[in-house]
Every structure is written in structure tokens, then in C-alpha cells.
Amino acid sequence: MNRLLSCIAGLVLAASTLSAEGINDAVTSFELDNGMQVVVVEDHRAPVLQHMVWYKAGSADEPKGSSGVAHFLEHLLFKATDKMEAGEFSATVAANGGQDNAFTSYDYTAYFQRVAADRLELMMQMESDRMVNIRLTEDNIATERDVILEERNMRVENNPRSLFSEQMGAVQYFNHRYGVPIIGWKHEMEELGLEDALAFYRTYYAPNNAILIVSGDVDPAEVRRLAEQYYGVIPANPDLPERIRTQEPPQTAARRITFKDTRVAQPYVSRSYLAPERDSGAQEKAAALVLLAEILGGGTTSYLTERLQFDSDIAVYSAAFYSGTSLDDTTFDLIVVPKDGVTLEDAEQAMDQALADFIRDGVDPEQLDRIKMQMRAAQIYARDNVDSIANRYGRALTTGLTVEDEQAWPDVLQAVTGDEIVAVAREVLRPEASVTGWLMRDERVTQ
Amino acid sequence: MSRIFGFILALILALPAAAAVQVEEVTSPSGIDFWLVEDHSIPFVAMDLRFRGGTSLDAPGKRGSVYLMTALLEEGAGDLDARAHARALESLAASFSYDASDDAVSISARFLTENKDAALALLRDTIHAPRFDQDAIERVRAQILSSLRSDAKDPDSIARTTFSRLAFGDHPYGSDGEGTVDTVSALTREDIVQAHADVFAKDRLYVSLVGDITPEDAGILVDRLLEGLPAEGRALPGPAEVTLTGGTTVVDFDTPQSVAIFGQTGIDRDDPDFFAAYVLNQVLGGGSFESRLMDEVREKRGLTYGIxxxxxxxxxxxxxxxSVASANDRIAQAIEVIRTEWARAASEGVTAEEVEAAKTYLTGAYPLRFDGNGPIARILTDMQMEGLPRDYIATRNDKMRAVTVEDVNRVAAELLDPEGLRFVVVGAPEGLGDSTN
Structure with a gap:
């Protein structure tokens, strides 16, 4: 037997005692009287902190016809408030040696600053101000709308892969807002106005719809004191609507799309399946899907890579993706990029054959052990970047999960069995709930 | 025959306002110098290795050989083929990433304390005994060719490649280090073996470790990893002459948003005026929301998302x-505004207030970079490659604070060359054509 391999096998046994101790200990959470949730993730290695406010409002909460308004409003929050000039927020963060930005997704919008640990109070003072005091002008609207249209140009219009993926999403969802792109449809973005932005702001920007997350070199008691002083005084919005979105009906028809563009150099096959998300107190199925994605398409040793790149000469790249942190039904995605000379039809057939064989053969227990070992180690590595832990809590708490769910998640992942993974594959990889897309070269010569 | 460890005793306390990053310079028993930050709070180590030269070491006619060789390091080494190597690595939950840039081949590794010896044995093989199996070569070659074909239809890539050719001509900087479809298709296993011999040598090696390891253990580890490397590799090419001239180059491409890269001759990292130039750039276009270009092009006119x-x-x-990107009917206006701002900064300089704001930001943002073992290891290797002393971390902000508005404006007048500013625009821009100043 190979010496190196036997030595590794021994280490795996030793390593299986790795535990997550230390991470959950660093997390403190509490709630202010007005309903604002607070999470603190401590790391005292460097005198630096990250201050974030997450709103439970994303593109999937937008009114019909106003797609892109959640993201538009995110941009507009850097304009004036009662107390600050347009641009003063970022300029003040910069003048204190910090960095700030914001991001929008389907289920949340978040604002953050990274600064020296002694600047927490100033950040809270400014962030709490713009939670309720923005003052927008028509001029802001016209200019910033041009900016988001250029952002869409950059991210989507200039990139056929993004255009294709937008069409895939739109076809996947019959009735849910996840079918509409976060940045918005271009024709609706062009019509966004001051009232659209303000209506979204008044509805969703309130302490009882927000989560404060501070990570880094901070003391939870001090965070609480300052949070009460700055955020605690803002009244809750009594009219905050319950977060109910139109849901998907049973999906009973497999769909196919073909997207052609002259700018495509490398055609590929994409497949998405409607898939359940993590639910509070019931994360087991989502955990099995996370492991399924790793097993099928998580890298060099994954099932699809073995089958399509090593055992046969079908693909240059293959992968599977699933992120269960979502308020409503999400997707499980596969991609196969065929080798030069292999047709999309052959690539798709090889992918489907591999999926069928996987469900028949079941999970390789050694592969499952390796993946679980990596997930345990990931918890050690995660302590090197507490901002990423903070982000994980932000995503969880804005998608219907609790602090306890997030803390239990690593153990839920470790408890998944091979049989459960195959069972969830049978349940979710169902043609009737799928979209298959071919991204193709458009060979037409344009003038 | 073991030598005594050459500990450097002076521990440098960094940043008054930042992490106490204590950098030690250590010499391994076999004589390899490296930098270490010892921090036992999390049971893992981040290591960064750099071999100077990178894709600029490609032999004539073999463009892309260093890049392909680097990509193959994780595709089988020693007794393990690609799949067995990947499985072994997963079992240890270590990660090694390999990259080849214009100036260096870099290896970033992360491994747990509890199995560091086994992880290092795997890493050692990828450096000393990569297999370069023919099936792995063909598999990775196909991936690179696919990526090159995609680049040829990507406006950002087209802009970069075009600009590099204009700026550096036949020097390796003037072409894509990944190679071309023709050169990569023609590379043989012998070319890859040669590229490996060209790159991996002690005369161009830089090593940093950060994390849960003592200087003694780190010295042993570095020796186990690197002992046996040849003393010398291929000679580095000479400096590139910057051949940019002022004007606009348009590359027609059917896409809604034009992408532009612009540039002129720059300033060396070791130039005494580098800090002043750095502050100048922060004011002019340094990427924050406060820069003049961001204000004029985005905030006031909405002509772009990012500049x-x-x-x-x-x-x-x-x-x-x-760089900037604007819709085809607006890019001409964006370029006009940029040219105006470039000329205004050259002729009128910037204000004392702008300089102060830029310095406050730059000095405050510096400690934020030291946010984890991996980032710190990379910073330490950057510093070694630039020939900076270990105490640079503690003195860097003082150097930044010492820059005056007079310095900045003198450098603005000398450095900024509105007449020599070249734009490469990829798209279907309206009202723009090729021009030379």
C-alpha cells in the first residue's frame, strides 16, 4: 500500500474529532424594544469592526411593475438626509478611514461599513439617520436611474451568459417574484420614479424590519448600549406588511429554452430544478441538497466531473449549485460545458445519464466523509474572517431563519446520510419542475 | 549538520491604530529566509509562496507555457494522479491555490495544524514532482482554449489585450499570459517540463507564513517543502518600454455598452514620488465615491456605474x-469628461482639502487590509517582492501623512500627461473613431 495514502487515512480518523467549538461562543444576539434584532460576532485579534444593517426587503418584495426598485433605493440611500448632504455618508466614512457599500438580493438589502473599532458610534448615528430621514430630489432620481441602467448594461446587457440566466429564471418561476431579476427588467427600471422609491422606503425601512449585525473587535454590552441609543429610539412601523408572496403552483411541465447570441464563444447546457429552501426548525432536506450539490458537482472529485471529464471526453467543465438560504422555494442548478466538437444534445444526454446512474448507484461513503470533513474544517477557517460569519447570519435572519437555526446548521449538515441524499435527489431532480437551457452561438453575420 | 536558527530578534509592532502584526524574519535550517506572523488563536496556517517571473518567463514562441504548467500542478504529483491527489487534499481539508501572473507564479496554501505534515507532503510533490500526465495536459489545455475563445468575444478582455499590445508591444507584458489559441494548441509536454524548470528556483523565491506555528516548526516545514529546488531558474526579461501615445483606439464589437481602458506612462514603486502619486490618484480616480472622476462621471452625470x-x-x-463603461451613445461624453479632468488636475492640481481627505482615507483603510491570516500572508509576500523592510507596516502611514499638497501638485504636473492619454474603446461607440493626439 502506498505510504502516503495510508498515512492520510490515519489522519482522517484523527481529524474526525474536529468540532465547531468556539464559533457559536463568539455570537451574541438580542432584540431591542422596537423589534430590531441585533447580532454581535466577536473577534478581538485586530481593532477593526464591520457594522451592518440588513432589511428584510429585497427585489422579491417589490410591487408588480416596479422591478429594480429595491436596488434603486439602495443607491438612493447614499443621497441626502435631514442631517447629511448627498454623498456625505460615504465621505464621512472615508474621512474616518473606513470603507462602505451596500448590496441587494431577492430577500434582503444590506448596508455596511468597515472601520476602526472606535468608530462604532458614528456609524450607528449615520445609519440610523438614513433608516428614516432620507430626502430625495427629482434630480437624484434622474441621475441615479442612469447609473443603475449602466449597472444593468455592465452586469447583464453586455454579457450573454447573464441574459441567458435571466431568461432561465423567468421560465423557472410561473408565479413567484424570484423569476424577476434583482436589478430589474430594463423597461421597468426606465420608469422608476421618486414615489416608487419612497413608497418602498416607507414600507420596509423600519427597525422592526431590520437586523443590526456588528462583527469584529466589539463588546456586546457596548453594542447594546449604542444600539438602544441610536436605533432603539426609532419607532416601529405598525403597518409593516406580513411577508407573503405569491407562491408557485405545482410545476408539472418540463421547460426548454434556447438562447442565441453572436457574442457567445462557448456554448453550454444549463439545468435548473425548483427546490425547497432551509426552513426554520426543518433544515434537513436543504442540508441534504447542499451535500447533493457537493457530491454531484463540487470539484475535481465530484460525480459529474468524474463521469464527464475523466471517464469520458464530454465536458471541459461541469458543476452543481444549491444555496438553501432563501425565503421561498429556490433552485438546484447544474451546468455542463461541452468540449469542442461535442454537441449540446450529447452533453445534456450524458448529464442526464450521469444523474440517473447516481440515483441508482447511491453515494460513495468515502466521498461523503471527505465532504463532511471539509465542512468541519470550514468552521475553523471561518473564524479567520468573522465578517463572513456576520454575512451568514444576515442572510439567515432575512430569510425566515433564526440564530438557533444558523447555529444548528453545521450539525444538521453532519447528520445527513447517503440514503437521505439519494432520496432528496429523487424528489427534487424531477423533469416536470425543471428548465433546460442551451446557450448557443448565433452564427448570423451582423452588419 | 543542522545550523542554528537565525531568528531575527527585532519584533516590529505595526500600526498604532491596527493589529499588532508582529513580523519575524526567520532563516530555515537549510538557509531559506522567510517571514512569519505567529498567531495561535485559530488552529491553522496560511502560507504564501511566490516565484518571481511568472508568465513573463515564457520561452519565445511558447506563450502560455508557464500558465498551463501552473494549472497542471494540482493535476497529479508524485504517486498520485489528478483524482487521487484531489481526494487526498479533500481528506485533509487543506486548500492549495496556484496562479500565474505577469510577475510571479504564486501558491497560496491553507492547512490545519493537526495534519500539517501530511498537507505539506502533498504540496511538496506538486512543486517538486508534478506528473504532467498527457491526459491531464489535454484536459487542462481544453479548458484554457475554451477560456481563450470566450475572452476573444468578451469586451473587457478585448480591451485589456488591445491596450497591453499598444502599451508594451513585443515584451511579454504586451500579450496575454494565458497564450493564444495557436500557441497553447502547439505546446508539448517538453515545453511544460521546461517551463517548470524555468520557474521553480531558489533565486526568485519569497515565502510568508501566518498562523498557528512556531518559528522552529515553520523553519522545518519550509525546508521540507522547498529543499531540493534548483539554485537558479530562467533569466527574467528586461524592463518593458512603454510605447503608449495619446489618442483613441476603437475596436468594433456589437454590444450595447462600450468598455474603455485608458492609460499613460506611470511611476515606479520605488520612485521617491510614489506616495505623492498614490495620493494624487486617490483624489483623481482612486475608486472611492469621493474621487473626482466618480463625482464628475457618475454622481453628476450618471454616465457610468463605475469608474x-x-x-x-x-x-x-x-x-x-x-477603466470606465458607458452605453454606446454616452461613452464619447464620458471620455470627454475624463480627458477634461485629467488635464485640469495636471494644470491646476488638486486642493489641500482633497489631499487631506485622501490621506485620511488611505491611512485609515490600510489596517483594514490585515483582516485574516491569508490576507496577511499575501501582504508579507508583496512586501518582500517589493524589497520593503518588515517595519514598513509601521512606517507606511507616516510616509503617507508626510505627503503635502505641494508634493502632490508637483507630481501631478510631472506625471499626468493629458496629451499622452490613450483610450481603447470596445463596443459600438457613437461619435468616436480612431484618433491620435
Missing amino acids: YSYLASRDLAAVYLG
């Missing part, structure tokens, strides 16, 4: 670069 400029001061040439 920034930066000093691209590399080992063998220095250029001053920027």
Missing part, C-alpha cells in the same frame, strides 16, 4: 491605468 484609475506599477514597467 476608477490606479497606478499599475509592476516589476518590469509602470503605467497609470483606468
Whole structure:
């Protein structure tokens, strides 16, 4: 037997005692009287902190016809408030040696600053101000709308892969807002106005719809004191609507799309399946899907890579993706990029054959052990970047999960069995709930 | 025959306002110098290795050989083929990433304390005994060719490649280190073996470790990993002459948004005026919301989502670069505004207030970079490659604070060259054509 391999096998046994101790200990959470949730993730290695406010409002909460308004409003929050000039927020963060930005997704919008640990109070003072005091002008609207249209140009219009993926999403969802792109449809973005932005702001920007997350070199008691002083005084919005979105009906028809563009150099096959998300107190199925994605398409040793790149000469790249942190039904995605000379039809057939064989053969227990070992180690590595832990809590708490769910998640992942993974594959990889897309070269010569 | 460890005793306390990053310089028993930050709070180590030269070491006619060789390091080594190597690595939950840039081949590794010896044995094989199996070569070659074909239809890539050719001509900087479809298709296993011999040598090696390891253990580890490397590799090419001229180059491409890269001759990293130039760039286009270009092009006019400029001061040439993207019917206006701001900063300089704001930001943002073992290891290797002393971390902000508005404006007048500013525009821009100043 190979010496190196036997030595590794021994280490795996030793390593299986790795535990997550230390991470959950660093997390403190509490709630202010007005309903604002607070999470603190401590790391005292460097005198630096990250201050974030997450709103439970994303593109999937937008009114019909106003797609892109959640993201538009995110941009507009850097304009004036009662107390600050347009641009003063970022300029003040910069003048204190910090960095700030914001991001929008389907289920949340978040604002953050990274600064020296002694600047927490100033950040809270400014962030709490713009939670309720923005003052927008028509001029802001016209200019910033041009900016988001250029952002869409950059991210989507200039990139056929993004255009294709937008069409895939739109076809996947019959009735849910996840079918509409976060940045918005271009024709609706062009019509966004001051009232659209303000209506979204008044509805969703309130302490009882927000989560404060501070990570880094901070003391939870001090965070609480300052949070009460700055955020605690803002009244809750009594009219905050319950977060109910139109849901998907049973999906009973497999769909196919073909997207052609002259700018495509490398055609590929994409497949998405409607898939359940993590639910509070019931994360087991989502955990099995996370492991399924790793097993099928998580890298060099994954099932699809073995089958399509090593055992046969079908693909240059293959992968599977699933992120269960979502308020409503999400997707499980596969991609196969065929080798030069292999047709999309052959690539798709090889992918489907591999999926069928996987469900028949079941999970390789050694592969499952390796993946679980990596997930345990990931918890050690995660302590090197507490901002990423903070982000994980932000995503969880804005998608219907609790602090306890997030803390239990690593153990839920470790408890998944091979049989459960195959069972969830049978349940979710169902043609009737799928979209298959071919991204193709458009060979037409344009003038 | 073991030598005594050459500990450097002076521990440097960094940043008054930042992490106490204590950098030690250690010499391994076999004589390899490396930098270490010892921190036992999390049971893992981040290591960064750099071999100077990178894709610029490609032999004539073999463009892409260093890049392909680097990509193959994780595709089988020693007794393990690609799949067995990947499985072994997963079992240890270690991660090794390999990259080849214009100036260096870099290896970033992360491994747990509890199995560091086994992880290092795997890493050692990828450096000393990569297999370069023919099936792995063909598999990775196909991936690179696929990526090159995609680049040929990607406006950002087209802009970069076109600009590099204009700026550096036949020097390796003037072409894509990944190679071309023709050169990569023609590479043989012998070319890859040669590229490996060209790159991996002690005369160009830089090593940093950060994390849960003592200097003694780190010295042993570095020796186990690197002992046996040849003393010398292929000679580095000479400096590149910057051949940019002022004007606009348009590459027609059917896409809604034009992408532009602009630039002129830059300033060397070791130039005494580098700090002043750095502050100048922060004011002019340094990427924050406060820069003049961001204010004029985005905030006031909504012409773009993002615009920034930066000093691209590399080992063998220095250029001053920027980028912007605007809809085809608006890019001409964006370029006009940029040219105006470039000329205004050259002739009128910037204000004392702008300089102060830029310095406050830059000095405050510096400690934020030291946010984890991996980032710190990379910073330490950057510093070694640039020939900076270990105490640079503690003195860097003082150097930044010492820059005056007079310095900045003198450098603005000398460095900024509105007449020599070249734009490469990829798209279907309206009202723009090729021009030379």
C-alpha cells in the first residue's frame, strides 16, 4: 500500500474529532424594544469592526411593475438626509478611514461599513439617520436611474451568459417574484420614479424590519448600549406588511429554452430544478441538497466531473449549485460545458445519464466523509474572517431563519446520510419542475 | 549538520491604530529566509509562496507555457494522479491555490495544524514532482482554449489585450499570459517540463507564513517543502518600454455598452514620488465615491456605474491605468469628461482639502487590509517582492501623512500627461473613431 495514502487515512480518523467549538461562543444576539434584532460576532485579534444593517426587503418584495426598485433605493440611500448632504455618508466614512457599500438580493438589502473599532458610534448615528430621514430630489432620481441602467448594461446587457440566466429564471418561476431579476427588467427600471422609491422606503425601512449585525473587535454590552441609543429610539412601523408572496403552483411541465447570441464563444447546457429552501426548525432536506450539490458537482472529485471529464471526453467543465438560504422555494442548478466538437444534445444526454446512474448507484461513503470533513474544517477557517460569519447570519435572519437555526446548521449538515441524499435527489431532480437551457452561438453575420 | 536558527530578534509592532502584526524574519535550517506572523488563536496556517517571473518567463514562441504548467500542478504529483491527489487534499481539508501572473507564479496554501505534515507532503510533490500526465495536459489545455475563445468575444478582455499590445508591444507584458489559441494548441509536454524548470528556483523565491506555528516548526516545514529546488531558474526579461501615445483606439464589437481602458506612462514603486502619486490618484480616480472622476462621471452625470484609475506599477514597467463603461451613445461624453479632468488636475492640481481627505482615507483603510491570516500572508509576500523592510507596516502611514499638497501638485504636473492619454474603446461607440493626439 502506498505510504502516503495510508498515512492520510490515519489522519482522517484523527481529524474526525474536529468540532465547531468556539464559533457559536463568539455570537451574541438580542432584540431591542422596537423589534430590531441585533447580532454581535466577536473577534478581538485586530481593532477593526464591520457594522451592518440588513432589511428584510429585497427585489422579491417589490410591487408588480416596479422591478429594480429595491436596488434603486439602495443607491438612493447614499443621497441626502435631514442631517447629511448627498454623498456625505460615504465621505464621512472615508474621512474616518473606513470603507462602505451596500448590496441587494431577492430577500434582503444590506448596508455596511468597515472601520476602526472606535468608530462604532458614528456609524450607528449615520445609519440610523438614513433608516428614516432620507430626502430625495427629482434630480437624484434622474441621475441615479442612469447609473443603475449602466449597472444593468455592465452586469447583464453586455454579457450573454447573464441574459441567458435571466431568461432561465423567468421560465423557472410561473408565479413567484424570484423569476424577476434583482436589478430589474430594463423597461421597468426606465420608469422608476421618486414615489416608487419612497413608497418602498416607507414600507420596509423600519427597525422592526431590520437586523443590526456588528462583527469584529466589539463588546456586546457596548453594542447594546449604542444600539438602544441610536436605533432603539426609532419607532416601529405598525403597518409593516406580513411577508407573503405569491407562491408557485405545482410545476408539472418540463421547460426548454434556447438562447442565441453572436457574442457567445462557448456554448453550454444549463439545468435548473425548483427546490425547497432551509426552513426554520426543518433544515434537513436543504442540508441534504447542499451535500447533493457537493457530491454531484463540487470539484475535481465530484460525480459529474468524474463521469464527464475523466471517464469520458464530454465536458471541459461541469458543476452543481444549491444555496438553501432563501425565503421561498429556490433552485438546484447544474451546468455542463461541452468540449469542442461535442454537441449540446450529447452533453445534456450524458448529464442526464450521469444523474440517473447516481440515483441508482447511491453515494460513495468515502466521498461523503471527505465532504463532511471539509465542512468541519470550514468552521475553523471561518473564524479567520468573522465578517463572513456576520454575512451568514444576515442572510439567515432575512430569510425566515433564526440564530438557533444558523447555529444548528453545521450539525444538521453532519447528520445527513447517503440514503437521505439519494432520496432528496429523487424528489427534487424531477423533469416536470425543471428548465433546460442551451446557450448557443448565433452564427448570423451582423452588419 | 543542522545550523542554528537565525531568528531575527527585532519584533516590529505595526500600526498604532491596527493589529499588532508582529513580523519575524526567520532563516530555515537549510538557509531559506522567510517571514512569519505567529498567531495561535485559530488552529491553522496560511502560507504564501511566490516565484518571481511568472508568465513573463515564457520561452519565445511558447506563450502560455508557464500558465498551463501552473494549472497542471494540482493535476497529479508524485504517486498520485489528478483524482487521487484531489481526494487526498479533500481528506485533509487543506486548500492549495496556484496562479500565474505577469510577475510571479504564486501558491497560496491553507492547512490545519493537526495534519500539517501530511498537507505539506502533498504540496511538496506538486512543486517538486508534478506528473504532467498527457491526459491531464489535454484536459487542462481544453479548458484554457475554451477560456481563450470566450475572452476573444468578451469586451473587457478585448480591451485589456488591445491596450497591453499598444502599451508594451513585443515584451511579454504586451500579450496575454494565458497564450493564444495557436500557441497553447502547439505546446508539448517538453515545453511544460521546461517551463517548470524555468520557474521553480531558489533565486526568485519569497515565502510568508501566518498562523498557528512556531518559528522552529515553520523553519522545518519550509525546508521540507522547498529543499531540493534548483539554485537558479530562467533569466527574467528586461524592463518593458512603454510605447503608449495619446489618442483613441476603437475596436468594433456589437454590444450595447462600450468598455474603455485608458492609460499613460506611470511611476515606479520605488520612485521617491510614489506616495505623492498614490495620493494624487486617490483624489483623481482612486475608486472611492469621493474621487473626482466618480463625482464628475457618475454622481453628476450618471454616465457610468463605475469608474476608477490606479497606478499599475509592476516589476518590469509602470503605467497609470483606468477603466470606465458607458452605453454606446454616452461613452464619447464620458471620455470627454475624463480627458477634461485629467488635464485640469495636471494644470491646476488638486486642493489641500482633497489631499487631506485622501490621506485620511488611505491611512485609515490600510489596517483594514490585515483582516485574516491569508490576507496577511499575501501582504508579507508583496512586501518582500517589493524589497520593503518588515517595519514598513509601521512606517507606511507616516510616509503617507508626510505627503503635502505641494508634493502632490508637483507630481501631478510631472506625471499626468493629458496629451499622452490613450483610450481603447470596445463596443459600438457613437461619435468616436480612431484618433491620435
